[in-house]
Amino acid sequence: MNEAPPPAHTPTRGERRAEAREKARVLRESQRKKERRTLWIVQGSIAVVVVAIIAVVALVLTNSVRPEGDGPLNMASDGIKIGQNFEAVATPSRPAGARPIPSEPNPAGVVEIQVFVDYLCPRCAEFDAENGELIRTLIESGAATVEYHPLSTLTNLSAGTRYSLRSANAAACVANYAPNRYLDFHEALFVNQPEEGTPGLTDEELVELAARAGVDASTVTLNAVEQCVDDLRFRDWVQAATERALEGPLPISDTSVESISGTPAVFVNGDLFEFRYPFEQSEFSQFVLEAAGAEFATNPTPTPTPSP
Known part of the structure; x- marks a missing residue:
């Protein structure tokens, strides 16, 4: 004979109240967790937005309040002008993106020679080898000034080392810290010019050329040039x-020339020298005489004068 199951327990009023309170507690805890998660998400989103706003504001301020020292000293015209005693004309630095200011005109009878170069450009080196001594003679005699504009038109032709850019930057460093040694450094860069397609000179070798060009190693100047190059x-x-x-x-x-199409680009008193290749000093000498005209012929200082 089977025994009847014990009767089911009927919760007392107190037990029902306790159970209800527990359910309510669990529900409240679940709600609080949900609210905390929502708060964390909102706070995190606000933080991301604030960081983004700060970054945008910083970028705007950086671009709108750029320091006035982006460009080198003594190259306000995008070039460095060298005159008698091989001294550079001092000019203030300008922002990198600022429009250049043409150099002050020379006195009557003093020829203005301007040369746009890339220190990896073979023809630039050949022009300098053929006509550099003539230009030096004209400067020394007071018959001319020369203004060199270093460019980086061949940056992609140095096996990834950007030698064209690095050498032009090194030239700007010398113009900034040792402007009166620029002409010697300019010539050294061409004498030691690497071939296109090779890595070119290292930064250390560029600094060594600057030292050999007379940048004083006994002062902070060479160290400044080295840091500038690096x-x-x-x-x-x-x-x-x-x-x-x-x-x-x-x-x-x-x-009347709007822009250049390549390097070297050579101007004498504003006239473009449309050279024939290979270069001949006699051709450039004749062009200088023709561009200078009667003023050059009557200038008492140019001795020796260039021969046609």
Whole structure:
């Protein structure tokens, strides 16, 4: 005979109240967790938005309040002008993106020679080898000034090392810290010019050339040049100056030429020297005489004068 199951337990009033309170507690805890998750999500989203706003504001301020020292000293015209005693004309630095200011015109009878170069450009080196001594003679005698504009038109032709850009930056570093040694450094860069398609000179070798060109190693000057070369300090300026030369207008007074198409680009008193290749000093000498005209012929200082 089977025994009947015990009767089911009927919760007392107190037990029902306790159970209800527990359910309510669990529900409240679940609701609080949900609210905390929602708060965390909202706070996280706000933080991301705030960080993004700060980044945008910082970028705007950085671009709108750029320091006035982006470009090198003594190259306000995007070039460095060298006159008698081989001394550079001092000019203030300008922002990298600022439009260049043409150099002050020479006195009557003093020829203005301007040369746009890329220190990886073989023909630039050949022009300098053929005519550099003539230009030196004209400067020394007071018959001319020369203004060199370093560009980076061949940056992609140095096995990934950007030698064209690095060498132009090194030239700007020398112009900034040791401007009166620029002409010697300019010539050293061409004498030691690497071939296109090779890595080119290292930064250390560029600094060594600067030292050999007379940048004083006994002072902080050479150290400053070395840091400037290592940091590619004037990279933005070199790139901007290159674009300006290729797009125009050129920072040359009294020229009808809007822009250059390649290097070397040589101007005498604003007239473009349309050279034949290979270079001959007699051709450039004749062009200088023709561009200078009667003023050059009557200038008492140019001794010796260039021979046609």
